Amino acid sequence: DQQVKQNSPSLSVQEGRISILNCDYTNSMFDYFLWYKKYPAEGPTFLISISSIKDKNEDGRFTVFLNKSAKHLSLHIVPSQPGDSAVYFCATKSGGSYIPTFGRGTSLIVHP
Amino acid sequence: DAGVTQSPTHLIKTRGQQVTLRCSPKSGHDTVSWYQQALGQGPQFIFQYYEEEERQRGNFPDRFSGHQFPNYSSELNVNALLLGDSALYLCASSLGQGTGELFFGEGSRLTVL
Numbered sequence: 470d471q472q473v474k475q476n477s478p479s480l481s482v483q484e485g486r487i488s489i490l491n492c493d494y495t496n497s498m499f500d501y502f503l504w505y506k507k508y509p510a511e512g513p514t515f516l517i518s519i520s521s522i523k524d525k526n527e528d529g530r531f532t533v534f535l536n537k538s539a540k541h542l543s544l545h546i547v548p549s550q551p552g553d554s555a556v557y558f559c560a561t562k563s564g565g566s567y568i569p570t571f572g573r574g575t576s577l578i579v580h581p
Numbered sequence: 582d583a584g585v586t587q588s589p590t591h592l593i594k595t596r597g598q599q600v601t602l603r604c605s606p607k608s609g610h611d612t613v614s615w616y617q618q619a620l621g622q623g624p625q626f627i628f629q630y631y632e633e634e635e636r637q638r639g640n641f642p643d644r645f646s647g648h649q650f651p652n653y654s655s656e657l658n659v660n661a662l663l664l665g666d667s668a669l670y671l672c673a674s675s676l677g678q679g680t681g682e683l684f685f686g687e688g689s690r691l692t693v694l
Contacts, residue, residue: 501681503681512686512687512688513624513683513685518682562680566637567629567636567637568626568629569681571623571625572623573621574623
């Protein structure tokens with residue numbers, strides 16, 4: 470039973486356009502949400518996070534939106550660049566846990 | 582400043598054998614977590630070590646065991662290997678409980694034949 474769902478295995482976007490990656494979760498106790506990026510032959514690297522007291526967090530070209538009532542979060546990348554091509558993992562955790570739970574990932578391909 | 586380092590990077594074992602994977606955390610980090618990532622899946626939590634004790638464990642059988650040393654480095658041991666244990670094993674370090682922001686190594690790719 471997946472607690473964190475990334476229903477799109479892949480996404481293809483043109484350079485300069487917006488990339489939107491989506492994530493749904495089932496546990497209302499989750500109160501901290503993270504996005505990781507993974508290139509081939511490398512470990513995941515932390516990208517951006519948001520706590521449940523906010524509905525938006527921005528860092529340069531990356532913005533994460535949180536809709537608690539829908540148990541949904543999304544990552545927006547604007548403008549998308551070819552170097553953004555990677556697998557993006559959504560992860561969530563509750564305050565009582567030390568451990569984030571990961572989704573299956575979405576493979577983003579940004580075409581020049 | 583060295584990040585998280587893992588060894589070996591690749592290894593091949595046969596069913597029934599045992600394997601030990603090693604991890605050195607990022608400088609200044611005291612907590613080590615291990616994850617298994619099967620093909621097409623997200624990282625699945627195995628266990629976390631803090632102060633040389635297993636602090637939390639995921640849904641993995643007892644064949645999976647670990648250790649943390651006084652210098653915070655860690656080992657993951659898997660006994661009686663099964664074909665289904667073939668995966669990328671990721672080590673991640675962090676400081677204390679933190680916010681879930683983990684620093685990952687490049688992983689150890691295990692193939693069981």
